[in-house]
Amino acid sequence: MKDGPDLARIANLVGDPARANMLTALMTGTALTASELALEAGIGLPTASSHLTKLLEGGLLSVASEGRHRYYRLAGPQVAGMLEAIMGVAATLGPQRVRPGPREATMREARVCYDHLAGEHAVKMLDSFLARKLLVRDGKEIRLGKDGASHFAAIGIDVEVPGKSRRPVCRDCLDWSVRRSHLAGTLGAAILDKILAEKWARREKDSRVVTFSPKGKQEFARVFLG
Amino acid sequence: MKDGPDLARIANLVGDPARANMLTALMTGTALTASELALEAGIGLPTASSHLTKLLEGGLLSVASEGRHRYYRLAGPQVAGMLEAIMGVAATLGPQRVRPGPREATMREARVCYDHLAGEHAVKMLDSFLARKLLVRDGKEIRLGKDGASHFAAIGIDVEVPGKSRRPVCRDCLDWSVRRSHLAGTLGAAILDKILAEKWARREKDSRVVTFSPKGKQEFARVFLG
DNA sequence: TTCATTGTTCGACCTCCATCGAAGCATTGT
């Protein structure tokens, strides 16, 4: 009767509306303070604090104390992936989706997933990388292709791995909107950094949405879609 | 504040221990009756019935009435995939795993995931298929390679797709124990059928565990690992 | 019909937990 890992324990953590809102907010990848998360979830500070300790003890979040602030973030990409998986089921199952809404459309196009880009653009980008053999699949893993490192270096993406970090350079992450993979890992994160640094796109405030400027979209296509 | 699909609603469904046990039991892919599920979850019939209607309305289960029995099953492979994703987080996060236990070891080696094989053997098998180009990745999709259909037909796996079914022939599914992909879809299901039909392995009663006989393991390696 | 099996519905109980106000700590700034 007790097969495998404890589903209920961690699903229950996600199952509360307030906590779910917090986790969704943290899907942006940015670390947020307790008060910001309380505002996001629409609850008081004491309640938020209580939820946060539960998520912390549950292992879904990590925290960094800095001065009198405490910055909460998702415990890792794996947690983000699980949340996307649940969103995927909720999205296809949810007949109570009253209206797609404009917000929804922009989310499907481009959004932040933890620390990398997700959505249609991101899926196309990974497809292009694989087609050009800059990246190659190896089982579930994705690795740099023969010319991968030099190519990414040439376009200003620092792909060197210090060897210390456990985090893989490339990883794939299932997209809840497109139902295909996009690129995660340090490479995915570096690419998002570059896009924002070059101001090809900007993040909408308090949202996962990423909106490209017309010119930015061109540049993105030129540089990343080959 | 309300970004994307409704996480909490469906996570909450999985978050109750009784419901989680039911869902875990249904990960075997077999349809079970309400009383079987009540026994599995360790609760009374009325309680089970209440949970089942919730899971049904929530869209995680489907039901088929047959005589005075009502057979419940997971709503689809997508739900199974989500459950495995949550298990993955629970497994790596769960420090309260007191002891791995023998049950755990056999689960890692080979188990049923909804309707196909999962675990180390299954991961190796997919690796082999990809290496021999019987299957090829295409983005997130997995498709039959050039010689794929004929090869599988030769070893007695009927891979023809009636065209009617929406279900993909090949799909990958993330393995919570090995953290790599294994083969799902109709092909994955057909292969599991074959393994059981040939009696190379048998299912443990009321469990996801699949145990290979020594001879069966040899045959499995010969036929599927090339 | 009569009985047995299987499931659902109803009602009542009871536990759990999300919530907030107020107080307590810690850190920073003046």
Add this chain to the structure above:
DNA sequence: ACAATGCTTCGATGGAGGTCGAACAATGAA
């Protein structure tokens, strides 16, 4: 030192929902 900010802890409240017994409905068998 004193005040202000950010957050946690404590205590009390209230509501949601999981639980089961009993009654009811539906099917199948004797």
